[in-house]
Amino acid sequence: MSSDEDRPTESAPTASDDGTPPSNGDGAVPSSRGPRPRHRPESIPEGILTVEDHLESILRGVGPLAPYDQPVVEALGLPLHEDFVAPSDLPRFDNAAMDGYAVKALDIDGASEREPVSLPVVGEVHAGSGKPFAISAGTAVKIMTGAALPRGADTVVPFEQTDRGNARVAIRAALAHGTYVRRRGEDVAAGDSVIPAGTVIGPREVALLASLGAGRVTARPRPRVVVLSTGAELRTPGEHLDHDSINDGNSYMLAAAVRAAGAIAYRVGAVSDDPRTFRRVLADQLVRADLVVTSGGISEGEKDVVKETLSALGTVSFPKVAMQPGRPQGFGRVMDEQTPIITLPGNPVSAYVSFEVFVLPAIRRMMGLVPYRRPMVHAVLAADVSSPLGKRQYVRGYFEVTHKGAKVTPVGGPGSHLLGSLVESNALIIVGEDETALNLGDTVRVLVLDRPF
Numbered sequence: 001m002s003s004d005e006d007r008p009t010e011s012a013p014t015a016s017d018d019g020t021p022p023s024n025g026d027g028a029v030p031s032s033r034g035p036r037p038r039h040r041p042e043s044i045p046e047g048i049l050t051v052e053d054h055l056e057s058i059l060r061g062v063g064p065l066a067p068y069d070q071p072v073v074e075a076l077g078l079p080l081h082e083d084f085v086a087p088s089d090l091p092r093f094d095n096a097a098m099d100g101y102a103v104k105a106l107d108i109d110g111a112s113e114r115e116p117v118s119l120p121v122v123g124e125v126h127a128g129s130g131k132p133f134a135i136s137a138g139t140a141v142k143i144m145t146g147a148a149l150p151r152g153a154d155t156v157v158p159f160e161q162t163d164r165g166n167a168r169v170a171i172r173a174a175l176a177h178g179t180y181v182r183r184r185g186e187d188v189a190a191g192d193s194v195i196p197a198g199t200v201i202g203p204r205e206v207a208l209l210a211s212l213g214a215g216r217v218t219a220r221p222r223p224r225v226v227v228l229s230t231g232a233e234l235r236t237p238g239e240h241l242d243h244d245s246i247n248d249g250n251s252y253m254l255a256a257a258v259r260a261a262g263a264i265a266y267r268v269g270a271v272s273d274d275p276r277t278f279r280r281v282l283a284d285q286l287v288r289a290d291l292v293v294t295s296g297g298i299s300e301g302e303k304d305v306v307k308e309t310l311s312a313l314g315t316v317s318f319p320k321v322a323m324q325p326g327r328p329q330g331f332g333r334v335m336d337e338q339t340p341i342i343t344l345p346g347n348p349v350s351a352y353v354s355f356e357v358f359v360l361p362a363i364r365r366m367m368g369l370v371p372y373r374r375p376m377v378h379a380v381l382a383a384d385v386s387s388p389l390g391k392r393q394y395v396r397g398y399f400e401v402t403h404k405g406a407k408v409t410p411v412g413g414p415g416s417h418l419l420g421s422l423v424e425s426n427a428l429i430i431v432g433e434d435e436t437a438l439n440l441g442d443t444v445r446v447l448v449l450d451r452p453f
């Protein structure tokens with residue numbers, strides 16, 4: 001890992017992507033060269049932040065968590081913190097690739113179906129049988145796959161090419177020196193740098209690490225993310241609903257999104273609109289939070305509890321961001337712990353899109369994963385789309401690869417309460433701030449959701 005990664009607040013993570021070249025997909029990698037000058041679309045009114053402005057302030061405000069030594073399987077999905085150098089050879093010793101007989105190739109020179117070579121069998125070794133064996137010229141040892149090759153032997157004859165004898169064996173084929181022997185170090189040599197730092201640990205990496213004796217590895221921890229929803233109308237799914245109450249979908253959705261991002265979610269039940277209660281619940285939760293994510297209570301209403309409570313602290317700002325959905329946003333640090341908090345709008349689609357755009361990159365940065373932002377792809381648009389000037393629109397879409405190439409079809413309407421069509425979508429089509437329409441057949445920028453990156 002670079003030293004920039006280790007000193008998050010001194011580095012300058014930049015956030016340019018959605019509006020710039022889709023090919024790089026993610027510009028939000030800290031750079032020792034400092035932030036790149038950013039383009040601000042002309043159509044965005046004064047006082048409104050760009051998506052990049054807000055994301056950059058979040059990325060500057062959350063840093064990679066300190067790495068620690070953890071069980072290798074627990075590190076699944078996390079980036080390896082240091083290059084992994086093989087501490088030993090793999091295979092560790094010469095061993096048999098087949099069940100059969102260990103011999104010297106010279107001794108079976110000329111053996112054939114018609115004229116087998118007969119050798120005395122002087123012993124038997126199994127994988128892990130613990131018997132060190134050596135053979136002398138003109139003898140054979142029965143050997144099973146994985147067993148250490150007896151000293152002096154250089155070749156394994158599979159059972160199928162013998163009469164499977166016990167006291168003596170008739171060998172019916174001449175094999176070249178080294179046949180069916182897995183050589184010490186032929187796979188990995190001790191001292192080889194086999195997995196570079198930053199590699200995301202998956203089952204294949206776990207196989208190699210464990211096989212080289214690494215039961216634990218150094219990786220950053222999964223961030224613990226406390227998810228809190230606010231609103232007097234909210235009820236836990238399954239609870240009685242009054243005429244004007246609704247199920248709290250957002251805290252469940254956000255907890256699921258946190259988990260899908262590889263972090264640990266602590267979902268707190270919905271908190272009412274009382275500032276004192278909100279403050280108390282928040283304070284109680286900080287002990288287990290690396291990051292807090294809230295939904296609701298941040299727009300212009302008279303009961304916008306998150307904005308009201310946190311504005312008073314002075315360490316959280318509530319900008320309007322030039323995007324739709326997701327215009328009201330908030331970010332800062334709270335209480336003595338100075339825990340980062342990202343406050344999302346309550347409309348469910350707004351909360352979901354805002355998670356994708358702001359929270360996912362923050363979580364990835366905390367885990368040490370790059371790129372922070374989901375890479376964009378190009379696809380051909382299957383229907384016209386219109387969009388308000390001055391906002392980056394994230395249009396729900398269905399992405400597929402057909403025999404003609406990548407295609408994306410807009411799904412449902414733009415309302416940020418429309419969860420039914422959100423479920424029908426698997427992608428977000430990006431309409432730039434300066435664009436008011438995209439047309440059928442245009443090549444457009446798309447975030448394909450749910451894909452690992």
Ligand SMILES: Nc1nc2c(c(=O)[nH]1)N[C@H]1C(S)=C(S)[C@@H](COP(=O)(O)OP(=O)(O)OC[C@H]3O[C@@H](n4cnc5c(N)ncnc54)[C@H](O)[C@@H]3O)O[C@H]1N2
Pocket residue numbers: 229230231233234246247248249250251295296297298299300301304325326327328344345346347348350416
């Ligand atoms: N006068 C203005 N009103 C609104 C503005 C504005 O600029 N001026 N912005 C609108 C936009 S855009 C959004 S987005 C919302 C954001 O409002 P809040 O973050 O304060 O969210 P709430 O008012 O608490 O809730 C909005 C909406 O979402 C429902 N909701 C909230 N939490 C949940 C949940 N956990 N599960 C399911 N649904 C939830 C809530 O019942 C409301 O219907 O403000 C607009 N208004």
Ligand code: MOO
Pocket residue numbers: 323324325326327328345347350351416
């Ligand atoms: O910005 Mo709100 O998030 O459009 O519904």
